[in-house]
Amino acid sequence: MTDSFSWxxxxxIPVTADTQRISLAHGEGARLSRRxxxxxxxxxxxxxxxxxxxxxxxxxxxxxxxxxxxxSHTVSPMFFPGGxxxxxxxxxxxxxxxxxxxxxxxxxxxxxIEEGLPLVVLEQILxxxxxxxxxxxxxxxxxxxxxxxxGAADGLFINTSGVGELVDPVPPGPHSIKVGDKxxxxxxxxxxxxxxxxxxxxxxxEWATKSDSCSVIPHVTALRNxxxxxxxxxxxxxxGGVSAVxxxxxxxxxxxxxxxxxxxxxxxxxxxxxxxxxLDPLYVANEGTIVVAIDPRxxxxxxxxxxxxxxxxxxAIVGEVQPQGISPxxxxxxxxxxxxxxxxxxxxxxxxx
Amino acid sequence: xxxxxxxxxxxxxxxxxxQIKHTARRTWVLMEVCGGQTxxxxxxxxxxxxxxxxxxxxxxxxxxxxxxxxxxDLAQRLALRxxxxxxxxxxxxxxxxxxxxxxxxxxxxxxxxxVYSPLDAVRYAQSHPDQQIVxxxxxxxxxxxxxxxxxxxxxxxxxxNFSVLVSHVRVQPAMxxxxxxxxxxxxxxxxxxxxxxITGFDVYKDFxxxxxxxxxxxxxxxxxxxQGILACVTQLESGRSExxxxxxxxxxxxGNPAALRVVEAVYEIADRTWRGLxxxxxxxxxxxxxxxxxxxxQRFDLSRPQPADHADDSLRCRAGDILTGRLTPCDCPxxxxxxxxxxxxxxxxxxxxxxxxxxxxxxxRSVL
Numbered sequence: 001m002t003d004s005f006s007w008x009x010x011x012x013i014p015v016t017a018d019t020q021r022i023s024l025a026h027g028e029g030a031r032l033s034r035r036x037x038x039x040x041x042x043x044x045x046x047x048x049x050x051x052x053x054x055x056x057x058x059x060x061x062x063x064x065x066x067x068x069x070x071x072s073h074t075v076s077p078m079f080f081p082g083g084x085x086x087x088x089x090x091x092x093x094x095x096x097x098x099x100x101x102x103x104x105x106x107x108x109x110x111x112x113i114e115e116g117l118p119l120v121v122l123e124q125i126l127x128x129x130x131x132x133x134x135x136x137x138x139x140x141x142x143x144x145x146x147x148x149x150x151g152a153a154d155g156l157f158i159n160t161s162g163v164g165e166l167v168d169p170v171p172p173g174p175h176s177i178k179v180g181d182k183x184x185x186x187x188x189x190x191x192x193x194x195x196x197x198x199x200x201x202x203x204x205x206e207w208a209t210k211s212d213s214c215s216v217i218p219h220v221t222a223l224r225n226x227x228x229x230x231x232x233x234x235x236x237x238x239x240g241g242v243s244a245v246x247x248x249x250x251x252x253x254x255x256x257x258x259x260x261x262x263x264x265x266x267x268x269x270x271x272x273x274x275x276x277x278x279l280d281p282l283y284v285a286n287e288g289t290i291v292v293a294i295d296p297r298x299x300x301x302x303x304x305x306x307x308x309x310x311x312x313x314x315x316a317i318v319g320e321v322q323p324q325g326i327s328p329x330x331x332x333x334x335x336x337x338x339x340x341x342x343x344x345x346x347x348x349x350x351x352x353x
Numbered sequence: 354x355x356x357x358x359x360x361x362x363x364x365x366x367x368x369x370x371x372q373i374k375h376t377a378r379r380t381w382v383l384m385e386v387c388g389g390q391t392x393x394x395x396x397x398x399x400x401x402x403x404x405x406x407x408x409x410x411x412x413x414x415x416x417x418x419x420x421x422x423x424x425x426d427l428a429q430r431l432a433l434r435x436x437x438x439x440x441x442x443x444x445x446x447x448x449x450x451x452x453x454x455x456x457x458x459x460x461x462x463x464x465x466x467x468v469y470s471p472l473d474a475v476r477y478a479q480s481h482p483d484q485q486i487v488x489x490x491x492x493x494x495x496x497x498x499x500x501x502x503x504x505x506x507x508x509x510x511x512x513x514n515f516s517v518l519v520s521h522v523r524v525q526p527a528m529x530x531x532x533x534x535x536x537x538x539x540x541x542x543x544x545x546x547x548x549x550x551i552t553g554f555d556v557y558k559d560f561x562x563x564x565x566x567x568x569x570x571x572x573x574x575x576x577x578x579x580q581g582i583l584a585c586v587t588q589l590e591s592g593r594s595e596x597x598x599x600x601x602x603x604x605x606x607x608g609n610p611a612a613l614r615v616v617e618a619v620y621e622i623a624d625r626t627w628r629g630l631x632x633x634x635x636x637x638x639x640x641x642x643x644x645x646x647x648x649x650x651q652r653f654d655l656s657r658p659q660p661a662d663h664a665d666d667s668l669r670c671r672a673g674d675i676l677t678g679r680l681t682p683c684d685c686p687x688x689x690x691x692x693x694x695x696x697x698x699x700x701x702x703x704x705x706x707x708x709x710x711x712x713x714x715x716x717x718r719s720v721l
Contacts, residue, residue, distance in 0.1 A: 275357065277469070278389075278444075278705050334366050334397040334575045342714040345694045 022117045027147025037145060040123060041111075044130040045140045057141035059106055061165065067102035069093060070161040078125065078155055080199040082191075082211030086128030088287060089158035091215050092238070094136045098220045099234040099290060101171050102164030104136060109143040110159040115150045125156060136215045138162070167224065171231040174252040174293070181232055182299035183257060183319040184292040186219050186312045187212065188265040189242055190281035192288075194273045209269045214288035218309045223292065226305035230295040237291050240344040243282045243329060245291045247343040250328030258338055259319035259331040282331075283344045293321065360574030369579035370402055377586050382408045382538045384531075384678055386524060387545035388415030388706025389573050395715040397575045399582075407582055410538065410678030413527045414545050415706040416492040417448045418676060418699075419627040424520045425450030427655060428489045431518070432463035434653070438481070440474045441489035442496075443467045447703045454703075455489075471496075471503035471517070478507065478515040487649045488517045494551045497521040497638055498612035501619035504640070504647045516649040521638040522625055524548050525556065530633050531677055532564045538678065541585040543571040543578070546600040551616075553608030557596045565594045572600040619644055628700060629672030670699025675708050682712035689713060 025032045073089040083091075090107065097104040109129060113122065133140050195211040216236055223231060235245045242264075246257040259282075266274075266281045274281050288311070294302050299317050306315035322330075327340030359365075385391055391411045394400050400409050413419055429450055432439035439455070446455045446467060459465040468474050471488050478486035490500040500517055507515040524545060531537055544557060549570045557568045567588035571581030581599045588595060598604055616638070625637025640648045649655065669687055674680035682688050682701070692698040694710055701707035 271357070334361055334363050334399075335402055337398050337401060339396065339398050339715050 020119055022113050022115060022119060022122060022147055024115050024147050024149065027113070027145060033145065037143075040119070041126060041143065041145070044126050045133070057106070057108075059141065059163070065166040067097050067100045067164045067166055068162070069096040069100070070159065071096060072157060072159040074154060074157050075196060076154060077196075077199050078121070080211055081195045081209065083213035083287070084125060084128050085156060085158060086125035087132040088213055089160045090129055090132035090136065090138070091213055091287060093160040093162040094132075094138060095216045095236045095288070095290075097162050097164035098215070098217045099236050100164075100166075101169075101220070101224075101234075102166050104138045104162055104164040104217065106141045106163045107133060107138050108159075108161045109140050110161075111143070111145045112153055112157040112159075113145065113147045114153040114155050115147055117155055122156065125158075129158075132215070136217060169224070169228045169231070171234050174233045174249040177232045177249060177253040177255060177293045177321055178295075179255055179321050179323050180296050181293050181321040182296045182317050183246075183259070183321070184294065184299065184303055184306065184315060185237070185242060185265065185318050186216070186290045186292070186306050186309070186315045187288075188267045188270065188314050189237065189286055189289055190266060190270040190274065190279075190284035192286050193241070193279075193284035194270050196285075197277070198273070207269050207273050209267070209273065212286055212288040212311070214311065216288055216290050219290050219306060219312060222305045222309050222312075223302055227294060227298040227302045230298040231302075232293040232295070234290055234292050237286045237289055239285050241281070241283045241285055242291055243280075243341055244344050246329045246341075249293065253321075254324060256322045256325040256327065257319060257329045258322045258325070259329065259341065261331055261333045263316055264318045265314040265316050282341065296320070357574070360572070360576040362576060366397075366575045366579055369576065369583055373403065373579065373583050373586055374406055376583065376590055377406045378590060380405060380408055381540050381586055381589050382410060383541045383543060383582060383585055384410045384412045384539045385543040385571070385578075386412040386414040386528065387547065387573075388412075388418065388704065388708065388711075389547070390414075390543060390545070390571065390578060391708050392706060392711045392714075393573050393575070394578055395711045397578075398715075399575060399578055403582070407586065410681075411675070411708040411711075412542075412678065413531070413627070413630065413676040414493065414524060414548070415676070415701065415704055415708065416496065416522070417442075417444050417704040418672060418701045418707050419522055419527075419630065420445070420448065420491045420520050420700070421626045421628045422450050423626075424489075424491075424518070425455070426452070428487075428518055429453075429455060429458040429463060431487055431649065431653060431655070432458055432465050433461075436483075437485045437487055437653075438464045438466060438477070439487050439489055440466045440468045440471075440477070442469070442491065444704045444706070445489060445491055447697070448700045449697055449703070471500045472506065475503045475506045475510070475512070475515055478512050479510060482514055484514060485652075486515050487653075488515070489520070490517045491520045493522055493524050493545070493548050494616070495547045497620065498551060498609075498616050501615040504619050504644055505615060507647060508644070516647050516652045517640070518649040519620070519638060519640055520625075521620070522627065522633075523622065523636055523638065525552075525560065526633050526636040527627060527630065529560065529564075530630065530636075532566065534677065539566065541567045541589055542569070543581045543585060544568050546570060546572040546577070546603060549598075549600065549604045549608070551609050551612050553606050554596050554598050554604060555606045556608075561594050561596050567594045568596045570596070570598045570600045570604050572603065627676075629670075629674075629676050631673075670701075672699045672701050675701050682709040683716060685709070 078085040094104045192211040198207040306312045329341040330338035331341045474488040569585045620638035623639040701709040
């Protein structure tokens with residue numbers, strides 16, 4: 001290539017992009033863009049081998065109902081104990097489909113890359129995307145890449161959209177929740193939020209907590225196979241934690257969700273970190289833990305089924321649905337009297353002392 | 354978890370509750386000094402369980418609530434200057450100054466970052482020599498030693514790009530100011546356990562004698578709080594006014610000598626304006642002359658607060674009445690109406706230690 005430029009001394013200096021970092025040229029649609037996609041992105045997704053550079057992926061379904069969702073992902077730092085932005089971007093969308101009662105089939109992958117991102121970081125993230133997609137048996141069938149100037153993004157943003165096939169019996173949703181229904185969580189809460197916080201530079205703590213980031217397809221499948229027709233609603237308790245989910249449900253069904261603190265599974269590490277930082281685990285994010293509302297007669301069976309799923313050994317019944325009371329969500333702590341559990345207000349900030 | 358489950362044991366809590374009920378022959382008015390205690394009392398419903406037996410009024414010990422508006426305004430102005438990275442505790446970021454909070458300033462382009470410890474800010478300054486790092490130092494005796502240590506570390510490292518905006522306050526002068534108010538209702542104090550971890554409890558001996566008021570050093574878990582209340586009520590019923598330590602697993606008579614040494618080395622005691630309370634003599638710390646190079650005021654030639662900076666204080670937010678226990682948050686006309694955690698009129702509605710935030714979170718019987 002060098003020879004081909006040498007004939008003209010007046011020619012502008014050729015673009016010799018730093019191959020170790022993403023530059024704006026990688027997003028300008030020319031050779032570098034094509035090479036980025038052809039050499040670094042497509043080979044990681046074996047299912048896309050035969051699809052090439054077409055404008056749209058074509059899929060075939062046979063007479064089934066579909067669920068569609070989209071989610072944009074950003075996390076700082078991009079790597080945290082138990083996962084990274086890539087796995088998070090796959091599990092996040094897969095989990096949204098799964099809790100809606102769908103079997104996730106296809107994902108799209110959109111990358112918004114900040115100029116200067118080391119290529120090796122992008123590759124690590126993409127490897128995680130591929131591994132997570134493989135673990136969930138979903139195909140990544142379309143994608144897009146944009147590069148924005150330094151400062152216009154925080155390293156890398158990933159949007160994934162997902163399509164899944166609904167599998168009967170589909171949980172009807174929060175409007176179907178009735179007084180007397182039981183509430184379950186699939187495992188110890190608050191692990192993702194604490195893991196991410198511990199990975200931030202500004203905290204000189206080292207906790208052993210790993211994010212719970214994972215696919216909840218096995219959780220939902222176990223529930224469907226054991227108590228399928230008796231589920232009211234399932235939700236993954238991401239931002240805002242379990243409290244945010246219950247507040248949303250309370251608004252939809254008009255009942256009060258009454259929790260009992262002593263029944264809520266929390267690991268010692270998360271408990272300790274929350275005590276230190278002045279946070280309540282009920283408000284801290286999860287990325288692989290679900291909240292379930294179910295007909296009370298089948299709650300024990302549901303808990304038993306969940307406990308067979310690896311990672312869900314501590315699944316528990318944590319509360320019940322009551323007629324509208326003092327607050328949309330209440331909790332019994334030390335004494336018998338229920339206390340209101342407030343709706344989360346923005347991201348939890350650590351206290352002073 | 355050690356030191357947690359046993360202090361949240363419902364059976365023990367109920368036993369203590371019964372003991373308090375049997376001991377009290379009239380309703381006593383106690384002030385818990387620290388906002389952390391306020392939140393814990395309300396979170397566990399202890400105030401409700403003790404209705405008619407002990408009235409708990411909530412003291413001024415919320416570090417962000419008492420940080421004066423002009424200090425927040427100053428911090429905002431600094432954070433908007435190019436090349437400056439302002440750092441503070443997470444709780445401080447939502448507290449409104451004259452025009453918005455540090456969070457809203459950040460949205461408008463200010464460089465504001467959360468740290469858990471001022472020592473993290475020093476570490477950051479070391480690795481970012483091209484930026485000026487200013488630590489906005491707020492809080493009581495609990496956080497003052499860490500700031501002092503950060504200043505000493507910065508000096509030892511020869512850092513030219515680290516300074517502090519000191520707004521530290523001292524709790525005992527505020528308690529004295531409260532007791533000097535003609536119509537105060539405080540009959541006993543639950544002293545702030547974490548502050549006493551630093552200062553020790555010996556410092557309250559004269560205070561208890563002078564004002565004839567029992568002072569019981571109290572922790573933060575339900576069993577801690579109930580033990581503190583029981584001790585205070587027992588003293589009151591027998592006409593005693595002594596200093597008593599009910600937080601023995603953390604507090605010693607003379608406190609933490611290492612922490613007190615760095616505090617003494619770095620700060621001198623100064624009068625300080627408390628938000629909502631006005632100037633409290635000897636109510637704060639400022640850097641000693643020898644540490645002037647680490648004083649953000651000096652480094653950036655900051656003007657002292659303008660009178661206009663105080664304009665918003667107490668106009669609609671009655672923080673002063675709340676912080677002195679003259680007003681219960683629920684009785685404030687703005688509570689839950691114009692003033693909520695999402696759009697606070699004043700600091701007590703913001704922080705995880707503010708009394709209004711505690712009432713909003715645990716006592717608001719909200720409608721669906």
